[in-house]
Amino acid sequence: HNVDRFGYLIPHRYGNVPMVGAVATYRPGEGRFGRGAVAIEEGTENLIINPLFKNGLNGWAKEWADSNNTIEVENISTPCGDKALVVTAQGGTPSPYQRIDLPVGTIVTVTVMVRRVSGEGNPYLRWGAGYNMEPPLDIKENGKWYTFSRTGEVGGNRNLISRTPTNASARFEYAFVQLEEKPFATSFVDGTRANGILRYYDELASGDDYTIALWAKAHTNDPSTWQVLFDGRDARSRSMLAFSTSGVLTIFYRGIFRSTGFLMADRTGWHHYVLTFTGPRSSGTFRVFVDGQLVYTYEDSLQLPGTSGMYIGRGIPENELWNGLIDELLILPYAASEEEIASWYEAQGPLPPHPQALLQWDRQAVRSAQMVKL
Numbered sequence: 001h002n003v004d005r006f007g008y009l010i011p012h013r014y015g016n017v018p019m020v021g022a023v024a025t026y027r028p029g030e031g032r033f034g035r036g037a038v039a040i041e042e043g044t045e046n047l048i049i050n051p052l053f054k055n056g057l058n059g060w061a062k063e064w065a066d067s068n069n070t071i072e073v074e075n076i077s078t079p080c081g082d083k084a085l086v087v088t089a090q091g092g093t094p095s096p097y098q099r100i101d102l103p104v105g106t107i108v109t110v111t112v113m114v115r116r117v118s119g120e121g122n123p124y125l126r127w128g129a130g131y132n133m134e135p136p137l138d139i140k141e142n143g144k145w146y147t148f149s150r151t152g153e154v155g156g157n158r159n160l161i162s163r164t165p166t167n168a169s170a171r172f173e174y175a176f177v178q179l180e181e182k183p184f185a186t187s188f189v190d191g192t193r194a195n196g197i198l199r200y201y202d203e204l205a206s207g208d209d210y211t212i213a214l215w216a217k218a219h220t221n222d223p224s225t226w227q228v229l230f231d232g233r234d235a236r237s238r239s240m241l242a243f244s245t246s247g248v249l250t251i252f253y254r255g256i257f258r259s260t261g262f263l264m265a266d267r268t269g270w271h272h273y274v275l276t277f278t279g280p281r282s283s284g285t286f287r288v289f290v291d292g293q294l295v296y297t298y299e300d301s302l303q304l305p306g307t308s309g310m311y312i313g314r315g316i317p318e319n320e321l322w323n324g325l326i327d328e329l330l331i332l333p334y335a336a337s338e339e340e341i342a343s344w345y346e347a348q349g350p351l352p353p354h355p356q357a358l359l360q361w362d363r364q365a366v367r368s369a370q371m372v373k374l
C-alpha cells in the first residue's frame with residue numbers, strides 16, 4: 001500500500017493539523033503532551049498474514065474455533081472496508097490464532113478494530129498459552145466499532161486475536177488486525193500499516209525567512225541509514241535536517257552537507273528540533289536548535305523556493321526513515337528568535353499558533369462554510 005497525499009499545514013487552536021488529504025494519523029495519548037502525534041510508519045511490517053481476511057480465512061489456524069463452529073468471515077460494512085472476522089465466544093472459547101515464531105519475550109504491539117454485536121463481556125488479546133495482554137478490550141456498547149492497541153511480550157507462538165473470559169458469551173466482529181514488532185502501534189490504512197508519504201507544500205517557508213520546528217521521538221537509533229526529520233530540498237524551504245549514520249545532526253541544502261557537530265547518541269526520547277533561516281536567500285543564515293538551545297549557526301546562500309512538497313519523517317531516498325513519532329510540527333514565515341524558541345521548549349506544552357496562522361485558518365473555515373452552503 002503506497003499513498004502519496006499532501007496538504008497545507010495550518011496551525012490552529014487545537015494544534016497543528018494538515019488539510020484534508022495529508023497522510024497524518026493522530027494517535028491519542030501518544031503525543032509529547034498527550035494529545036496525539038503523527039506516526040511516521042515507513043519501515044515497519046504487519047506480521048499478520050491475512051489482515052483483510054481476503055479469500056476467507058486463508059493464513060489462519062482454525063482448529064479450536066472450528067470445533068465449536070464459532071468462526072466465519074462475512075461481508076460486513078466496517079469503517080475501512082467490507083470484510084470482517086466474525087467470532088461467537090461461548091464461555092471462554094478461544095478465538096482463531098496465527099502461529100508467529102518470535103522469541104518469547106519479544107515486544108510486540110497489536111492493533112485491531114472490534115465491534116460487539118450481541119451479548120456481554122470484553123475480549124482479551126492473547127499471546128501464548130495463558131498470557132493475556134492487559135487490560136481487556138473495553139467495549140462500552142454493542143454495535144459500535146472500537147480501535148484498540150496493546151503492547152506486551154510474546155508468551156509463545158500461538159498468538160490469538162482474542163479470548164473472552166469464562167463467564168461471558170458474546171458475538172464479536174474483528175477487522176484489520178495488525179501486529180508489529182515494536183513498542184508502539186502504527187496506525188493502519190486498508191487493514192495494514194500505512195506505508196504512506198507525509199508531505200506538505202510548505203508555502204509558509206517560501207520567503208527569505210522561515211522556521212521549521214517539531215517534537216520528535218525515534219523508535220531506534222538506526223545507524224544503517226540517515227534518520228531524516230524533514231526533507232524540503234525540492235520544496236519551498238530547500239533544506240533538510242537529519243541525523244547522519246554517525247549520529248550527528250546535519251543540514252543538507254543546495255547539494256551541500258553541513259554537520260552541526262551536535263551528537264545525540266540516543267534520540268529515542270522526545271526532543272524539540274528547530275531549523276531557522278534568515279535571508280536574503282543570496283546570503284542568509286541557518287540556525288539549528290535542540291531542546292531550546294542553539295547548537296549551530298552557518299551563513300551561506302540558499303536556492304529559490306522549489307515546487308515539490310516537504311517530506312516529514314523521511315528523506316527523498318526511500319530508505320531514509322525517521323520511523324517514530326512526530327508532534328507539534330510548526331512552519332512559520334519568519335525566523336524565530338532564540339528567546340522565542342527557548343520559550344517554546346521551556347513551556348513544555350502545546351505550541352501556541354501564530355496570529356497570522358489563526359487568521360488563515362479562520363478564512364479557510366469561512367470558505368468551507370460557504371462551499372457547504374452552496
